[in-house]
Amino acid sequence: MGVVGCNNDGYLNDAKYSEPLPWIGIYIAAASLVCLLAMAADLIHGIGHRKFWFPCKFFTLNSTSLTLIAVAIKLCVDLNTSMPGREDQLAKLSSAVLMCTIMANCMPSLGSMENQEIFMNVMALGILVITLIVNVGMEIGTGVIYVYMKEHVSILISMLVLLGILSFSASVVPSTKSYLEMKYCVRHELASKECAANGKGDKPVIERLKVDLMKYWMMSQTTSPQFVMGRSATCTASGAISLLSAAILAEAILTSYLMKRSLKFCNGQSDYKWSITFILVIQCVAVVVGTVAPAIRWFTAIKFRCPNLRNGGYKKEFKLEYYWIRYLVEMKESPLTIRVKNRRCRKLAHNARNTFLDACIILQTVIVFISKVIRLISIFFFRGIFSCCDLFKSLKNRLWFNSTIPLSNSGSEDDADSKLDLSRFVLYLEGEDDLVHVMVTNNYHAVHHWIQKGKKKKPKILIHLLEGTIISRGFRGVAEFDNHQVPCLDSKEPQNCWALPVVTLTAIAISLPNIRRHLIKHLVTAVNEGLRYIRLIEDCFDMEGNFINLKKAAEMVWLGIDLHNQWLDIDLHKISHHKETPNEVFQQFSDEAKKMYTEEKTTNQHLCLKLSTSKWPIKILATNCMYRISESMLLKYEKKYRYTNEQLFLEMEAMISGIMGACMTNLEKVISTKCANFVIEKRERSVREAAYILGKTGRILDLIEKTTVPPLDEHQMRSIDEWRLAYKLEM
Incomplete structure (x- = not known):
């Protein structure tokens, strides 16, 4: 009788080891599908909320997403399973490109994390990416990957650059948050004073609240941690790299199917069998969908920067703003908290720490410079297209000028809003002063949009x-629901x-x-x-x-x-x-x-x-x-x-x-209170909810304004018992 696990010849029976691989392939395809759906949800959410910098709400860097990513890229790290056919080799490449796409997609999510959380997630992602790069290099060396060599090398370089961009962008989050929070406190005090003065005017309550909301919205939107990260040079550069990676995958697919004679593939079938088709299709769709958001961020950034360069502002592009290295400099200047009694060891540790941080500062400078160069090259490449678009718009405005003249100057809602200067409430970083007008323009009518959306859902x-x-x-x-003459039960x-x-x-x-x-x-x-x-x-x-x-x-x-x-x-x-x-x-x-x-x-x-x-x-x-x-x-x-x-x-x-x-009658105060949310991650959502509530309850506020209210102060109006007492005193 043979030993369990051995064949008739006494050798280890490894024929069955590959039998589960098609089902593992389905597992990989399922993980890729979840990543696809999460990125698609973020894309739809960004379009629906008119946030064309596409914040990460559903697909962020965390333990769950990192586990999904590890499963989705399993083909890249599979060292010893033969992948002979066309689809097998393309699936290897698509897994690597998917990794690049995911990294570019997740970059804004760094802004909404705490320092410790950023460090842990970036470290975990770094380990995953380095493992992938090393394994793919070994597969190229052993011949598991035998076609698309140039494509794989290009993707690995892109992946390494993206990892560097993402890692060093993470170090900027603490300094930008603290700087913008300081500016927010100053502007919030100004807005509060203006809102208090505005409340004493003769304007209807809805108009007063709308003006207040526009100010708070501008502050909350421009200090949104994900928006700050999304409009940065490094994030826009990651969009360009993601687009380039997707283009490399597209080129490989087209070459393999349209120019079949140019590439020779081995005979046979991989152990993943029929599941490899599912993996390839789902990952290709995930790359296409996942590339849209980073590409739009990149395109929007170069579109906004283009007018500035026409006026000779390209020199500013090469300036390194201090906030990029502020956190690293502060770490270098802070004392080293290490409990070592030996003076020589302490000195050695201190010098080693400083040398490491100096290297990080140099590397950060290089990464920012490369990111700005990518953005600058993109601008020069597209400036002709933007000029043609501007010319077309100008011509269109001239041709249709007569039809756009207003029939009356009765003072519409938009005319009233146009007199409001919101540029004072735009909070921006060093080097972003040219974007103030753009941020005002893009966010000017956001409050009106949410008010209108609320009106459609009003409680009729x-x-x-x-x-x-x-x-x-x-x-x-x-006063009528509870008679004071009723005897108490207790x-x-x-x-x-x-x-x-x-x-x-x-x-x-x-x-x-x-x-x-x-x-x-x-x-x-x-x-x-x-x-x-x-x-x-x-x-x-x-x-x-x-x-x-x-x-x-x-x-x-x-x-x-x-x-x-x-x-x-x-x-x-x-x-x-x-x-x-x-x-x-x-x-x-x-x-x-x-x-x-x-x-x-x-x-x-x-x-x-x-x-x-x-x-x-x-x-x-x-x-x-x-x-x-x-x-x-x-x-x-x-x-x-x-x-x-x-x-x-x-x-x-x-x-x-x-x-x-x-x-x-307390709704007005509730709306104002929602605007004063000092938690940076919740601030934008809170103001948006306030605008939505105003839209839903606008008619109710109008009715309340026309009704006589008893002489109660702000705190008394919150209590039903104070209202009852006020009416009782009137009787």
């Missing part, structure tokens, strides 16, 4: 409800939040008997829309978390109402059918709430004694609110003959509308 039902109530009745619903009374009374009143309103279905649906939809903004306002101002349980109680109650037509397991549909008068509905809710409150309070007595009222269990808070509101409704509408059921429903609807409207 909520607006309709508010239009029908708060103009005629104001915000008095805040010696300590919990605070109120905005959302919980709204959802509790809605539960009671839709339980009233004989109410038409469309009225209930209209109210539920309006409350659903309104709660989004109430949550936004409460989350914005509840920084200390005092209202967390109250907000959770509101969410729990509303989830039951919206999805199951229930208030804490009580079927609202049954109540509306089994009760004949509103007072019976109010009484049942009061009794049920009181019963549940007592049960929950007994169960959680020890918690209630230790915790403040706002941190009581959410069921206690929900039942207490229901008890007080249902008892208040009993007191308010005890003369039931004055109202029909439907009239009473509309009265309660107006009360809900008044509470939501009062809460939304």
Whole structure:
């Protein structure tokens, strides 16, 4: 009997070793497909958000992406599997080109990383790239790669240059961030003063907020870490190298299929068999898709720089700005934190460190110089095309001049915006002063775009409800929902939040008997829309978390109402059918709430004694609110003959509308607060969200501006209890 694993002759049976390779090929193709989809998502995201420097949102340098890349380029590092055919050799080349494409794509993502994270990710990528280069070199030497020698050598050189560009670009991130943050603080203070002065003017609230948002947007956009990296000389140079790598792959494919006689391939089939076709096709598509974003960055950069060179500004291209080497210089000047007692060893370590950093500074200078030379050559190559385009635009403007004359000078929105000088709020690095006008032009209408996008998603039902109530009745619903004459269930009374009374009143309103279905649906939809903004306002101002349980109680109650037509397991549909008068509905809710409150309070007595009222269990808070509101409704509408059921429903609807409207008087402050986000990575998104919210709630802000608001200061307006007290004092 033979030994397990040996053949009949006693030798190791390695015939089966290659059997899994086709499935490993599918694994490689799948990893390449994920990389393709991630790069495509970033491309679509950039186009959709009009960010033609294409930030990395889906495909960034991290542990997950590095693992995927390692799988996708496995063919390049496979030293001993024979690859005899045309597709086999092309797949080897496509894997190397894919690596170049990925590196060029991921460069902007360095800007959004912390220093330690940058170091770890760049080191991991460096190990991966060096391994690939060494293995491909060995494969060329052993004959595993026997065609496309020049192409492989060119790609390896490009890959090494890209690694150097990416590594030394990473060292610039800390210094550019700190410099732009310092400038941002100064400009933010200026913008805050101007916005405060602007708020005292006679302009409508929407116009005031739009002007404020434009200033903050310009600051946040131009200091976006990924945008700073994306517009740098090294990043644009990486786009040119990526495009060149893709062109080399295209040349190899065309040569192998159109000029078959010029290349001779070996007979036979690789062990990857049919899977090699999948790998080649997917990786070629990934290279095409992945090259688009870096190529557009490169093309956009040379287009913006071209007018400056026409005026003799090419000399500036060869200047090395200090921020490129600032971090390395600061490292050199800082003391060496090494615990060595021997003075000679400390001196040796210090000198070695300085020598290494001097070499890095020289290498950084060379890389920046090469990047600028690539950009300069590109500009000289394309300047003729740009001149022809400018000439064509000029001719077109002259021919169509008469048709573009405005019919009236009534002062459109764009005309008003054109008077606003935003160049003061553009934050830029040394050597980028020529790009200020370009950055202003490209970002000028971004806020308007997001406002318009928000307008398309405005809460129509909520607006309709508010239009029908708060103009005629104001915000008095805040004072009416909870009568101070109602006896408390406990010696300590919990605070109120905005959302919980709204959802509790809605539960009671839709339980009233004989109410038409469309009225209930209209109210539920309006409350659903309104709660989004109430949550936004409460989350914005509840920084200390005092209202967390109250907000959770509101969410729990509303989830039951919206999805199951229930208030804490009580079927609202049954109540509306089994009760004949509103007072019976109010009484049942009061009794049920009181019963549940007592049960929950007994169960959680020890918690209630230790915790403040706002941190009581959410069921206690929900039942207490229901008890007080249902008892208040009993007191308010005890003369039931004055109202029909439907009239009473509309009265309660107006009360809900008044509470939501009062809460939304804080929207202006929320929008302003979102603009003041000091976290550099979140700043741009925060301002964009503020513009989007302004677009969605513009009509609501108009309504609020036309309605009389009680004399409350900024902090009092955030609290529903302060509103109730203000209306109580007026009575």
